[in-house]
Amino acid sequence: MTDTRVTLPEQGLDPDAVLAEMAALKEGDARWRAGRTFSLVYHQSDEHTALLQRAYALFLQENGLNPAAFRSLRKFETEVVSMVLDLLGGGPGSGGTLSSGGTESILLSVKAYRDHARATRPGLDRPEMVLPISAHPAFVKAAHYFDVTPVFIPLDPDYRANVAAAAAALSERTVLVVGSAPAYPHGVIDPIPELARLAAERGIGMHVDACLGGMLLPFLRELGHPVPPFDLRVPGVTSISADLHKYGFTAKGASTVLYRDLAMRQHQFFAYGEWPGGLFGSPTLAGTRPGGAMAAAWAAMRSLGRDGYLRSARVILDTTRALLEGIAAIPGLRVLGAPDMSVFAYTSDEVDILAVADQMEGRGWLVDRLQRPSAIHLMITPAHRDIVPAYLGDLRDAVAHVRAHPEAGQSGQAAMYGMLGRLPESEQGLVRDLILQHLDGTYR
Numbered sequence: 001m002t003d004t005r006v007t008l009p010e011q012g013l014d015p016d017a018v019l020a021e022m023a024a025l026k027e028g029d030a031r032w033r034a035g036r037t038f039s040l041v042y043h044q045s046d047e048h049t050a051l052l053q054r055a056y057a058l059f060l061q062e063n064g065l066n067p068a069a070f071r072s073l074r075k076f077e078t079e080v081v082s083m084v085l086d087l088l089g090g091g092p093g094s095g096g097t098l099s100s101g102g103t104e105s106i107l108l109s110v111k112a113y114r115d116h117a118r119a120t121r122p123g124l125d126r127p128e129m130v131l132p133i134s135a136h137p138a139f140v141k142a143a144h145y146f147d148v149t150p151v152f153i154p155l156d157p158d159y160r161a162n163v164a165a166a167a168a169a170l171s172e173r174t175v176l177v178v179g180s181a182p183a184y185p186h187g188v189i190d191p192i193p194e195l196a197r198l199a200a201e202r203g204i205g206m207h208v209d210a211c212l213g214g215m216l217l218p219f220l221r222e223l224g225h226p227v228p229p230f231d232l233r234v235p236g237v238t239s240i241s242a243d244l245h246k247y248g249f250t251a252k253g254a255s256t257v258l259y260r261d262l263a264m265r266q267h268q269f270f271a272y273g274e275w276p277g278g279l280f281g282s283p284t285l286a287g288t289r290p291g292g293a294m295a296a297a298w299a300a301m302r303s304l305g306r307d308g309y310l311r312s313a314r315v316i317l318d319t320t321r322a323l324l325e326g327i328a329a330i331p332g333l334r335v336l337g338a339p340d341m342s343v344f345a346y347t348s349d350e351v352d353i354l355a356v357a358d359q360m361e362g363r364g365w366l367v368d369r370l371q372r373p374s375a376i377h378l379m380i381t382p383a384h385r386d387i388v389p390a391y392l393g394d395l396r397d398a399v400a401h402v403r404a405h406p407e408a409g410q411s412g413q414a415a416m417y418g419m420l421g422r423l424p425e426s427e428q429g430l431v432r433d434l435i436l437q438h439l440d441g442t443y444r
């Protein structure tokens with residue numbers, strides 16, 4: 001086997017040459033700016049991105065690990081948390097933390113509930129968390145990291161969590177109930193008040209994952225769009241996560257985790273007093289915390305303001321409606337459930353939707369696929385304002401092509417996804433192994 005390991009250049013290269021090489025590499029990446037992707041990047045406008053770059057650069061080297069050293073960062077963090085608390089119904093006793101992303105917010109909340117249970121329910125071993133199968137895998141990751149057993153509940157035919165199943169899943173070991181606003185796969189909001197009531201009756205916590213919706217739903221509601229209750233205003237909801245680097249339109253590396261009662265946040269923090277290196281306290285999972293992400297979050301929220309987020313929400317809503325109507329008008333296609341926001345999926349009962357997905361990729365769209373049932377997934381941002389006719393035109397062609405060539409599902413990614421999707425429950429270990437092998441190969 002040839003060794004293709006990259007080593008440090010013996011002599012440092014000219015910075016302009018390095019940057020030119022990077023710019024060239026970028027040419028091969030997903031074309032998010034042109035609205036050809038439906039996940040991963042949330043683009044507001046080029047002017048807004050320029051502001052994020054300047055704010056990030058201003059605090060590129062600063063470290064949020066020590067807020068006494070960087071009072072600027074402490075101000076950014078506390079004010080960003082305060083602004084999100086205000087949007088999501090945080091009362092006087094509430095508070096939260098800025099984290100590096102939705103996953104970290106979720107990990108932190110699960111750790112907080114586990115440690116709260118350890119402190120207040122002596123003798124409790126093997127704590128459990130009740131969550132819908134549509135909840136983000138970050139909860140399963142948290143369960144894995146923190147030794148909390150995930151107890152999954154099924155979805156109703158409308159893809160929202162089944163409340164009766166949640167009630168039946170609760171046990172004397174349960175430390176947390178989870179709901180999403182909305183859940184990533186189908187973009188629907190779980191029955192938060194009902195789930196929160198169950199949790200409250202038991203005296204346990206309820207975390208709402210509003211990583212996607214936290215920075216959009218409040219503005220959609222203000223525009224008159226029907227938004228069911230989902231935030232800290234709902235009795236029994238004890239914490240909520242809301243990402244800033246999604247619909248908050250800030251730079252990557254910013255999310256919030258918010259608690260109804262600051263006492264719960266104490267269980268999130270970590271303190272260690274025995275280290276020769278000094279007294280150590282850390283609010284989140286990370287040690288060093290990039291100041292740029294905090295600065296860009298503050299800059300984004302101050303610069304967009306309520307009116308900016310409302311304008312953006314209007315565009316997102318109108319674009320989503322146009323796509324939903326256009327897709328529903330294509331014979332053979334069907335949107336899953338009744339999406340609450342700007343995230344949705346569609347499938348087909350007549351043609352192989354995974355073959356349609358391959359056809360769309362061939363036409364230059366980066367397609368996200370769902371399983372059980374197979375579907376194509378979209379998340380709409382202002383970058384999609386002008387792509388609706390092009391997308392619908394390509395989609396009509398793609399469906400027609402698959403209708404004319406039903407064997408299309410036997411090749412390409414469709415065949416692989418189709419095969420994996422049909423594997424029985426007992427083969428889930430195999431699927432996991434394949435994913436792990438794929439990860440290993442990706443980072444070779």
Ligand SMILES: *Cc1c(COP(=O)(O)O)cnc(C)c1O
Pocket residue numbers: 100101102103104136138180182183184209210211212243255
């Ligand atoms: C994106 C997302 C997460 C995880 O957030 P990351 O920032 O990707 O770590 C959690 N929950 C939902 C609903 C999400 O969409």
